[in-house]
Amino acid sequence: MPFAIVYLVRGNPAYDTKGKQTMLYRADQVGINIPREYLAEYLNGVRGGQFIRVNGYINAKGETEDLTLRFGIHYGNLKDRDIKFVQSCLNGERALTINVKHCVWVPTALLATIGNAATSSNAVHATLTFQQELAGVMANITVQTAIDLFDTTTFTNRKAKDRTAVELSYSLPSTHPAAIQALQSLLDGFLNPAPVTAEYDKEGKSLYSLDTTKRWYLRDVLVVDKRVTKPAAYQFKASAIATAVKDAIRRNLLTSKYRQIILTDGQFDSVVTAGQAILCDGMTEEFYMALPETLKQVHAVEVA
Numbered sequence: 001m002p003f004a005i006v007y008l009v010r011g012n013p014a015y016d017t018k019g020k021q022t023m024l025y026r027a028d029q030v031g032i033n034i035p036r037e038y039l040a041e042y043l044n045g046v047r048g049g050q051f052i053r054v055n056g057y058i059n060a061k062g063e064t065e066d067l068t069l070r071f072g073i074h075y076g077n078l079k080d081r082d083i084k085f086v087q088s089c090l091n092g093e094r095a096l097t098i099n100v101k102h103c104v105w106v107p108t109a110l111l112a113t114i115g116n117a118a119t120s121s122n123a124v125h126a127t128l129t130f131q132q133e134l135a136g137v138m139a140n141i142t143v144q145t146a147i148d149l150f151d152t153t154t155f156t157n158r159k160a161k162d163r164t165a166v167e168l169s170y171s172l173p174s175t176h177p178a179a180i181q182a183l184q185s186l187l188d189g190f191l192n193p194a195p196v197t198a199e200y201d202k203e204g205k206s207l208y209s210l211d212t213t214k215r216w217y218l219r220d221v222l223v224v225d226k227r228v229t230k231p232a233a234y235q236f237k238a239s240a241i242a243t244a245v246k247d248a249i250r251r252n253l254l255t256s257k258y259r260q261i262i263l264t265d266g267q268f269d270s271v272v273t274a275g276q277a278i279l280c281d282g283m284t285e286e287f288y289m290a291l292p293e294t295l296k297q298v299h300a301v302e303v304a
Contacts, residue, residue, distance in 0.1 A: 027279040030295065031288030036216070039278065039287050040204030046274050048072030048205070051224065054261055056269030064230035069221040069259070071273065072206055078222070078254040079190055085253065086187045089174045096174035096252065102244035103236055104155040105163040106130075120148040122177060126170035149178040149241050157238040165236055172245070182246040186253075208260075218261040218271070222254070263287075270295060 034042075046052075054067040088094040106114070114128065123146040132141045147155070147170065155168070172179055200208040206220040239247070250256045261268065266282015272292050279288040 027281045027286075027288045031277070031279045031290030034287050034289050036203070036287060040207050042276070042278075042289075043204045043207050046071055046205065050273065052221070052271060052273035054218075054268055054271050056229070057261060058267050062232035063228050066227045066229055067223055067259075067261075068225040069261075070224055071221055073220050073222045073258065075220065075255070075258055078258055082253040082255050083187065083190050086183050086190070086249075090180065090183050090187065092175070094174070096179075096249070097171055098174065098176075098179055098245060098248050099169075099171050100244050100248040101167070101169040102239045102241075102247075103165060103167050104157065104238050104241070105159050106154055106156075106166045108162055108164045110154050111164060111166075114143070114145055114147060114154060120146075120151075122148050122150050124149060124170045124172050124176070126168055128166050128168055130164050130166040132164070149176070149245070152240070155241055157240045157243070159238070165238070168241075168244075178241065178245050179249070182242065182249050185246055186249060207263075215265065216263045218263055219259075221259055221261065223257040223259050 048071060050071045052069050052071050054069060057065050057067055059065060085094070089096050111130070111132070126145065126147045128141075128143045128145065128147075130141055131138050133139075147168070149172070155166075156163070174180075174183065198210060198212070200210055200217070200219070203209050203216070206218055208217045208219050209215070210217065261271075263271075263278075263280055264285045266280065268280070270290075271278040272295075275292065277290045277292050277295050279290060280286070281288070
């Protein structure tokens with residue numbers, strides 16, 4: 001199946017770093033306008049399990065990414081497999097090494113005594129990175145030591161004037177008490193899910209609308225590959241250790257790769273599947289279809 005990457009105007013013309021206007025094209029210059037009913041009819045004909053490509057998608061973090069997705073995936077099947085995965089870790093049938101990296105706030109006065117946790121049964125080896133003033137100059141400090149994963153006095157997600165921002169990285173086995181606690185929390189969430197608050201209307205296969213937002217979404221898709229083409233601006237965000245461990249385990253689960261893509265609001269450049277490219281004008285929110293080969297030609301003009 002042919003894939004294509006194209007950069008389309010979402011609103012106003014774009015300019016490069018030198019102030020020169022780039023050659024960008026609107027959706028109506030590249031594709032043929034189609035009603036939303038036709039889009040639903042078209043997706044109904046796409047075989048479940050087929051790969052589709054979403055180019056230039058702006059996610060909730062502000063990143064721009066190119067995604068390869070599996071189409072027509074049932075969330076319930078993913079959840080059932082993840083329940084078995086988590087249960088196998090809890091009962092010792094599966095050994096999992098959990099790699100964790102996150103930010104915390106540490107009382108500045110305690111930075112020099114963190115290594116005292118080496119005698120704790122809950123301790124793991126960790127790398128701490130932070131900035132500290134030395135002789136009037138801010139210096140980047142890296143410390144390798146043992147930390148107690150249940151020490152909520154030293155490691156917190158709450159900012160205060162007497163606390164220092166620290167980046168933590170460490171690994172722990174699935175038999176560690178903090179891992180068992182996180183696995184059990186994940187299992188409880190699967191078995192006792194929170195009530196559904198948003199009622200989506202199904203417009204077609206993997207195609208949904210939400211009346212409260214007036215948006216259309218591509219759902220029931222699984223991320224197979226993700227490539228960030230434009231990173232989001234870095235923001236320090238602290239997490240409690242318990243939350244960070246659970247998030248790290250969640251990255252091993254199939255349900256973490258289940259996604260929904262906003263098709264309106266100018267959130268993407270193109271969706272390519274079954275030999276057709278789907279475009280959406282970010283201002284009119286009208287859909288268009290084009291051949292991937294046409295998009296390749298547009299891209300060739302832009303980079304020439």
